Amino acid sequence: MFNRRNGGGEYPRLVAVETTSRCNASCPFCPYNVKVRDKIAMAQDLFEKIIEDCREFPLETIEPFLNGEPFVDPDIVGRLEHIKRRLPRTNLAVYSNGYALTPKRIDQLVGIGIDHLYISLNTLDPDKYRAIMGFNLARTLDNMRYLTDPVRRQRIAHEITFRMTRMDDTTLAEQDRFIAYCKERGVRCFIVGLFNYKGDVSSHLPVPGYPCEHITRLDILSDGTVTLCCQDQEGKYAWGDVRKASVLEVYRGAVATRYREMHRTGRRAQIEPCGTCNLFWPSLDGMPLATTVKVAVQAGLYMIRHRPSGRKAPTADPPPPRPLAVSE
Numbered sequence: 001m002f003n004r005r006n007g008g009g010e011y012p013r014l015v016a017v018e019t020t021s022r023c024n025a026s027c028p029f030c031p032y033n034v035k036v037r038d039k040i041a042m043a044q045d046l047f048e049k050i051i052e053d054c055r056e057f058p059l060e061t062i063e064p065f066l067n068g069e070p071f072v073d074p075d076i077v078g079r080l081e082h083i084k085r086r087l088p089r090t091n092l093a094v095y096s097n098g099y100a101l102t103p104k105r106i107d108q109l110v111g112i113g114i115d116h117l118y119i120s121l122n123t124l125d126p127d128k129y130r131a132i133m134g135f136n137l138a139r140t141l142d143n144m145r146y147l148t149d150p151v152r153r154q155r156i157a158h159e160i161t162f163r164m165t166r167m168d169d170t171t172l173a174e175q176d177r178f179i180a181y182c183k184e185r186g187v188r189c190f191i192v193g194l195f196n197y198k199g200d201v202s203s204h205l206p207v208p209g210y211p212c213e214h215i216t217r218l219d220i221l222s223d224g225t226v227t228l229c230c231q232d233q234e235g236k237y238a239w240g241d242v243r244k245a246s247v248l249e250v251y252r253g254a255v256a257t258r259y260r261e262m263h264r265t266g267r268r269a270q271i272e273p274c275g276t277c278n279l280f281w282p283s284l285d286g287m288p289l290a291t292t293v294k295v296a297v298q299a300g301l302y303m304i305r306h307r308p309s310g311r312k313a314p315t316a317d318p319p320p321p322r323p324l325a326v327s328e
């Protein structure tokens, strides 16, 4: 139904640029811990080339991170400024675990024009926080107090959201405390269940049959490889390479086009690795109206039945066995 098209065809709604593949946290639900590819910062000339490529079409949103922590990139502030300068009409959304967002760093963000800043806090229990992320919660909460102080918060980001990755054992009491904390700090609250990273991470949430929202975005790893999506953390199912082609050329290339076509024609289960991946946000783009309506209903039923986001009681059942890959 909804198409993003210009001259030569469709263009992505979102581009993610992994300015660094390093992270300072050790979250057990994130494949960062077992990632084998090099942990590097993106070269500045490659970063600038990608941003110039994005000027060729009306990009809605850019996210300067993927499988890393943007604030361990020593050049991140300059890179955020560069994005805003060269893509002034594009929404700039940034995710961070907040640990390196010290008051000094927060002051550097004032006036850049970040549209949405997400902080992945995950829990407010100090012991669990240390066990999950390897950090001292008190330091992160000090950072959050400084960030959300009414004196500066509006000048740092138009919207601020605190995010909790809800694990299978996250209690309702923990979630309620998190909701109350977000309210107290005056930020949005976002609680999300576990993605299974194509089957690499254990999650109770089933694999949906409807098209995935990731087919209309482009995820660029720190070496320039365009990975299938953020769940393809090693770039094993690559769509192309932006060192050799433009962002638009990769998005319109044969591999990416095939993924979109398989999802949009109800064949997600038949294409590896999407047939084993439970990423549950739907795509409603680029399909005939009747199909869009059907997908919206399927996704709505999935949301009602499985409650992948929001407050939800923990489950005692063991997670389902790792799904078989299409080729297995």
Ligand SMILES: C[S@@+](CC[C@H](N)C(=O)[O-])C[C@H]1O[C@@H](n2cnc3c(N)ncnc32)[C@H](O)[C@@H]1O
Pocket: 023, 027, 029, 030, 031, 065, 066, 067, 068, 069, 070, 095, 096, 097, 118, 119, 120, 122, 163, 165, 192, 193, 194, 195, 196, 197, 201
């Ligand atoms: C991969 S991190 C990268 C950005 C940044 N380091 C951060 O912590 O926000 C992006 C988000 O993915 C979340 N995440 C990681 N693994 C996940 C999983 N298996 N299921 C759901 N969310 C996950 C993180 O908690 C974080 O909110």
